[in-house]
Amino acid sequence: MTRKARGTAQTTAEAHEQVFPAIPPTDVLGRLAALQAAPIAALKQQWRELFGKEPPPFSRTYIQSRLAYRIQELAYGGLKPETVDRLVALGEQLDGGNVVLRRIRADSRPMAGTRLIREWQGVQHVVTVRINDFEFEGRPYQSLSAIARHITGTRWNGWTFFGLRVRGDA
Structure with a gap:
């Protein structure tokens, strides 16, 4: 069958x-x-x-x-076609059809309100995840990589720097 x-x-x-x-x-x-x-x-x-x-x-x-x-x-059996259509419509409302935002909001993105803590050269740095960005030292940042660059002075993958992804993970 x-x-x-x-x-x-x-x-x-x-x-x-x-x-x-x-x-x-x-x-x-x-x-x-x-x-x-x-x-x-x-x-x-x-x-x-x-x-x-x-x-x-x-x-x-x-x-x-x-x-x-x-x-x-x-x-x-899978989801009913009506359910799939409803989920797609809700996703469009959430991200306005922006594929980049949709990919960022995938399962790996921490929930808004999550605090990421990273110690770098003896200093503890705290980042707060917000709905559309990240807050660090009272300022908004669009990416964790920008925050990691601000902290270290060099380019970093922000997800790796804050321990959300291990090097080599996809």
């Missing part, structure tokens, strides 16, 4: 062309548990089978989480 793909990243024509294996609901828990121990090569192969395309060059954690969702989606 197979189920047709339905995803926001695919056009309607593509969704009708690709057919993915149905996953029996009784297999879901076992498959989710197996993701934890599977080597990355096996995860990438599952990605090809369940998404019908090459896996992205992202971290193991990202691939595992997307595979876990996809397994459940194929077993229990």
